Amino acid sequence: MARACMIALGSNLGDRLASLQLGIEGLGQGRIEWCAASGLWESEPLGGCQDLPYLNAVIECRGARDPWDLLALCKRIERDVGRPADAPRNAPRCLDLDLLAVEGILLRSPALSLPHPRMQGRAFVWRPLAELEGLHRFFPDGHLEEGRGALERVAGPEGIQMHNQQEMSARSPQGRIVDRPRGES
Numbered sequence: 001m002a003r004a005c006m007i008a009l010g011s012n013l014g015d016r017l018a019s020l021q022l023g024i025e026g027l028g029q030g031r032i033e034w035c036a037a038s039g040l041w042e043s044e045p046l047g048g049c050q051d052l053p054y055l056n057a058v059i060e061c062r063g064a065r066d067p068w069d070l071l072a073l074c075k076r077i078e079r080d081v082g083r084p085a086d087a088p089r090n091a092p093r094c095l096d097l098d099l100l101a102v103e104g105i106l107l108r109s110p111a112l113s114l115p116h117p118r119m120q121g122r123a124f125v126w127r128p129l130a131e132l133e134g135l136h137r138f139f140p141d142g143h144l145e146e147g148r149g150a151l152e153r154v155a156g157p158e159g160i161q162m163h164n165q166q167e168m169s170a171r172s173p174q175g176r177i178v179d180r181p182r183g184e185s
Contacts, residue, residue: 006100013094016055026077031064038128058128
């Protein structure tokens with residue numbers, strides 16, 4: 001059964017917008033259909049390092065059957081776009097794809113946990129995620145409320161802002177260019 005999923009995208013090296021678009025196109029080539037997307041957000045890197053700011057977005061997709069296969073697809077796309085497989089956590093990267101949640105699945109393992117355990121308190125995840133509808137399908141029993149509480153705690157303007165790019169577009173699995181103007185829900 002195909003399931004809906006939420007994926008966070010981030011990039012702080014090279015042409016950040018092009019990298020995000022390549023990530024979405026790679027998902028489409030893996031038969032994952034892009035259904036909805038947040039606006040683009042720019043955020044400071046974690047840990048106070050002096051790296052370039054990240055460009056972030058969250059997309060809702062459909063087509064995931066097995067979360068392990070989806071994780072493998074995300075890792076392959078990251079490598080194809082130029083991220084080394086052995087890159088340390090929070091290192092600068094041309095593309096980061098984080099599987100946030102898969103509809104109807106709770107999972108805890110060393111390699112994959114759903115919902116994503118480190119998204120709490122991260123404005124670069126919750127700001128774009130809050131723009132999407134139907135989140136209750138992805139986050140079980142109180143996790144969504146915890147996330148909203150986390151968003152309220154990090155809701156200040158520090159460290160994240162709407163990107164001045166007018167739109168994000170990518171080729172959908174059906175071959176069309178999908179545009180999402182800034183500020184639309």
